[in-house]
Each structure stands twice: as structure tokens, then as C-alpha cells.
Amino acid sequence: xxxxxxxxxxxxxxxxxxxxxxxxxxxxxxxxxxxxxxxxxxxxxxxxxxxxxxxxxxxxxxxxxxxxxxxxxxxxxxxxxxxxxxxxxxxxxxxxxxxxxxxxxxxxxxxxxxxxxxxxxxxxxxxxxxxxxxxxxxxxxxxxxxxxxxxxxxxxxxxxxxxxxxxxxxx
Numbered sequence: 001x002x003x004x005x006x007x008x009x010x011x012x013x014x015x016x017x018x019x020x021x022x023x024x025x026x027x028x029x030x031x032x033x034x035x036x037x038x039x040x041x042x043x044x045x046x047x048x049x050x051x052x053x054x055x056x057x058x059x060x061x062x063x064x065x066x067x068x069x070x071x072x073x074x075x076x077x078x079x080x081x082x083x084x085x086x087x088x089x090x091x092x093x094x095x096x097x098x099x100x101x102x103x104x105x106x107x108x109x110x111x112x113x114x115x116x117x118x119x120x121x122x123x124x125x126x127x128x129x130x131x132x133x134x135x136x137x138x139x140x141x142x143x144x145x146x147x148x149x150x151x152x153x154x155x156x157x158x159x160x161x162x163x164x165x166x167x168x169x170x171x
Contacts, residue, residue, distance in 0.1 A: 001025055002085045002117075003077075004158065006150035007093045008051045011044040017066060017096040018043065018051060020073060021148030023155055024084075030076045031148040032069045035062040050145040057142045070104030073097070083113050089120040089154055119154070123161035132157035 005022040009015040019033035033055050043052060056062070063069045077084060088094055094116055101107045123129075135156040136144045143149060 001080055001082065002087055002158070003080075004087045004151045004155040005093065005097065006088065006090075006147045006154060007096045008047065008145060008147050008150075009092065009096055010039055010042045010047060012092070015092070015096075016042060017069065017100050018047065019055070019061075019147040020069065020097065020100070021146070021151040022073075022076070023148065023151045024080075025155075029148060029151075030073065031058050031061045032063060032072050033058075033061050033147075034064070034066060034069050036064060054142040054146045057146070058148075066100050066103040068104070070100040070102065070106060074101050074104055074106035074110050077110055077114060080113070083115065085115045085117050087117045087119050087154065087158060089118065089123075089157075091118065094118070119158055119161070123157050125161065125164055127164065128157045128160040131160035 001024060003022050003024045005020060007020045008018045010018060016039050017034060018039055019031070021029070021031045023029040035055065040052060063072060086094075086097070088097075098107060101110050132153045135153040136149065139146075139149045139153075
């Protein structure tokens with residue numbers, strides 16, 4: 001099972017997780033946002049303009065602490081009952097994911113069932129990137145820079161990459 005995920009965070013240097021979105025091959029999904037006033041204040045101008053206005057679209061997604069977010073994510077991942085591949089396209093996505101699950105003291109359990117896969121270079125063909133962009137361009141609300149929408153876009157990118165492999169006989 002492959003799960004695609006994306007995160008949004010306050011800023012690149014010394015940042016904190018704001019939200020995480022996950023979508024599996026079988027369409028199961030999870031979206032979590034940390035609605036903590038301190039994080040909102042620490043958010044970059046970019047986040048204040050593009051990310052935070054999209055908070056609240058999924059009301060049950062809001063948690064108050066990083067540990068609560070980590071617990072929710074860990075339980076969801078463990079709920080698959082088998083090993084899963086977590087695909088992402090930016091190294092800080094993995095860094096924030098691991099730190100968040102560690103904040104819930106559940107990383108040792110999750111680490112046994114997940115495999116990290118950064119697809120940034122592997123799925124970099126023009127048509128794969130175009131598939132991702134096309135999905136993001138069609139998303140209206142929430143839209144681009146919403147972690148769940150971006151995770152769906154990444155899934156479209158990977159599906160196009162797999163199509164390219166099948167057509168070339170390398171699948």
C-alpha cells in the first residue's frame with residue numbers, strides 16, 4: 001500500500017508543523033491541522049496568506065498539540081495493519097512527520113510499518129509533474145497549499161509516473 005503525504009509548516013528554518021494530509025492508493029485519507037495560536041504567530045507571511053486561510057475546511061481535523069496530531073497520524077498509519085510506503089516530494093515533509101509522531105511517543109511502533117520514499121527525483125518527468133500541476137490547478141477550495149490537496153496532487157504525479165513505466169515496459 002502506498003500513501004502520499006504532504007505537510008505545511010510555519011517556516012523553513014526552525015519551523016513547526018501546521019498541517020499534514022495523507023491519501024492512500026485505496027482513497028482512504030487523513031488530514032490533521034494543529035490549531036495552536038503560537039504556531040499561527042510563528043507562521044511566515046506565505047503561510048498567513050496561503051495556508052492558514054484554508055484551515056477549518058475539515059472541522060474534525062483540528063487538534064491543539066503536536067502530540068495529539070502525532071497520535072492521530074500514528075493510529076491511522078497503524079490501522080492499515082500492514083507495511084505501507086509513505087511517498088513525499090520534499091525532505092522537510094518527512095522531518096516534520098517523524099518529529100510529530102515522536103512527540104506522541106509512537107515513532108518506535110510506526111517505524112516498523114512504514115517505508116519512506118521521496119519521489120521528487122524519480123517522478124520528475126514533464127508529464128508526471130504536469131499531472132500534479134493539473135490536479136492542483138483544478139482544486140478550488142481548499143486549493144493548492146492545503147496539505148490534503150497537495151497529497152492528492154502528489155498521488156496524481158506518481159500515477160502518471162507509473163503509467164510512463166508501464167508504457168516503456170519498465171513496470
